[in-house]
Amino acid sequence: SAAEKGGYEHFMIKEIMEQPKALTDTIKPRIQDGEVVLDDITLTKDQLEKVDKILIVACGSAYHTGIVAKYVIEGLTRKPVEVDLASEFRYRDPILTEHTLVVIISQSGETADTLAALRYAKQQGARTLAIVNVVGSSIAKESDDVIYTWAGPEIAVATTKAYSCQLAVLYLLGVYVGRQLGKISDEENLGMIRELLALPEKVATVLEKKEDIQYFASRHYADKDVFFLGRNLDYAVCMEGSLKLKEISYIHSEAYAAGELKHGTISLIEEGTLVVAVATQDRLFDKTMSNVKEVKARGAEVLGLTTEHNTRINETTDFQFYIPETLDIFLPSLAIVPLQLFGYYMASMKGCDIDKPRNLAKSVTVE
Numbered sequence: 312s313a314a315e316k317g318g319y320e321h322f323m324i325k326e327i328m329e330q331p332k333a334l335t336d337t338i339k340p341r342i343q344d345g346e347v348v349l350d351d352i353t354l355t356k357d358q359l360e361k362v363d364k365i366l367i368v369a370c371g372s373a374y375h376t377g378i379v380a381k382y383v384i385e386g387l388t389r390k391p392v393e394v395d396l397a398s399e400f401r402y403r404d405p406i407l408t409e410h411t412l413v414v415i416i417s418q419s420g421e422t423a424d425t426l427a428a429l430r431y432a433k434q435q436g437a438r439t440l441a442i443v444n445v446v447g448s449s450i451a452k453e454s455d456d457v458i459y460t461w462a463g464p465e466i467a468v469a470t471t472k473a474y475s476c477q478l479a480v481l482y483l484l485g486v487y488v489g490r491q492l493g494k495i496s497d498e499e500n501l502g503m504i505r506e507l508l509a510l511p512e513k514v515a516t517v518l519e520k521k522e523d524i525q526y527f528a529s530r531h532y533a534d535k536d537v538f539f540l541g542r543n544l545d546y547a548v549c550m551e552g553s554l555k556l557k558e559i560s561y562i563h564s565e566a567y568a569a570g571e572l573k574h575g576t577i578s579l580i581e582e583g584t585l586v587v588a589v590a591t592q593d594r595l596f597d598k599t600m601s602n603v604k605e606v607k608a609r610g611a612e613v614l615g616l617t618t619e620h621n622t623r624i625n626e627t628t629d630f631q632f633y634i635p636e637t638l639d640i641f642l643p644s645l646a647i648v649p650l651q652l653f654g655y656y657m658a659s660m661k662g663c664d665i666d667k668p669r670n671l672a673k674s675v676t677v678e
């Protein structure tokens with residue numbers, strides 16, 4: 312009913328708008344006296360020191376947070392991190408020992424492939440840690456350790472606030488482990504804590520500009536194809552942005568690593584093809600812009616997504632959307648928001664059944 316949706320037309324937009332609160336609930340209680348505190352987990356410093364590999368396993372959007380986390384956690388802890396789709400994990404004979412930390416990510420805590428992956432990892436003697444939204448779910452119960460995302464109930468099939476809270480927990484985990492291992496200085500820690508606490512407010516700032524995205528969608532909802540380009544963390548964000556768009560609007564879209572485009576998909580770019588270029592990381596900005604020029608030369612119309620100070624993106628793109636600045640590793644939390652809104656408004660203008668897209672289920676309990 313309208314009341315359940317808090318006055319919004321769909322659960323999805325309600326949940327998008329709830330992100331600042333969900334992030335606050337997930338992050339704030341875990342920061343005490345300027346340090347990340349994860350009293351929910353029992354892993355000791357000694358056990359963390361002995362971890363020789365971190366393996367992240369999940370499905371769908373949760374898998375996409377794992378791709379962000381691979382870059383971030385490897386950087387913060389200097390431990391090797393791998394990411395697997397839960398439906399693939401067991402079939403590649405992964406190397407698992409008691410020193411492998413398997414991180415399982417799931418909103419529902421009931422996804423069949425993810426639960427099977429957890430059981431497999433345990434059976435092989437690995438240490439397991441789950442990041443779950445639904446309290447008391449099967450994955451939460453069976454994992455050695457659980458860190459809850461406090462996103463609250465998520466109704467829309469297309470995840471938004473749970474995705475954002477999963478990212479937040481992965482950041483907290485990275486900072487926590489990095490700190491335990493002595494890989495993060497006091498000064499770096501201070502900067503990260505400050506930015507983690509500022510994330511909810513920065514997400515709120517992005518949400519205030521939702522009409523800009525709505526307007527942009529009004530010009531493109533009849534498009535047949537959309538391409539998302541980005542490097543590194545921006546590429547991981549592109550994967551989720553592309554999934555959001557295609558799962559609810561039924562518009563074909565692809566996420567491409569910006570430098571890989573010329574090895575294939577650039578042949579699909581025609582006059583007027585929409586390309587969303589995500590270039591939030593300063594150190595990669597010029598590289599991604601050179602790929603933008605390649606698609607522009609083939610007639611693409613480009614929406615550029617970057618941070619507030621990179622206004623020179625208007626030299627290479629047709630439309631621009633700016634997000635606030637933060638540390639590079641936290642940019643995905645801000646960059647994903649306009650892409651969620653983009654998927655939502657495109658689907659809304661097409662009149663799609665946004666909260667229940669055809670053929671999809673919120674929780675998939677078959678393998």
Ligand code: G6P
Pocket residue numbers: 370371372373416417418419420421422425468469470671672673674675
């Ligand atoms: C389903 C949903 C996706 C979700 C995936 C994993 O396919 O439609 O939105 O990302 O399952 O769900 P989980 O509950 O394990 O995060």
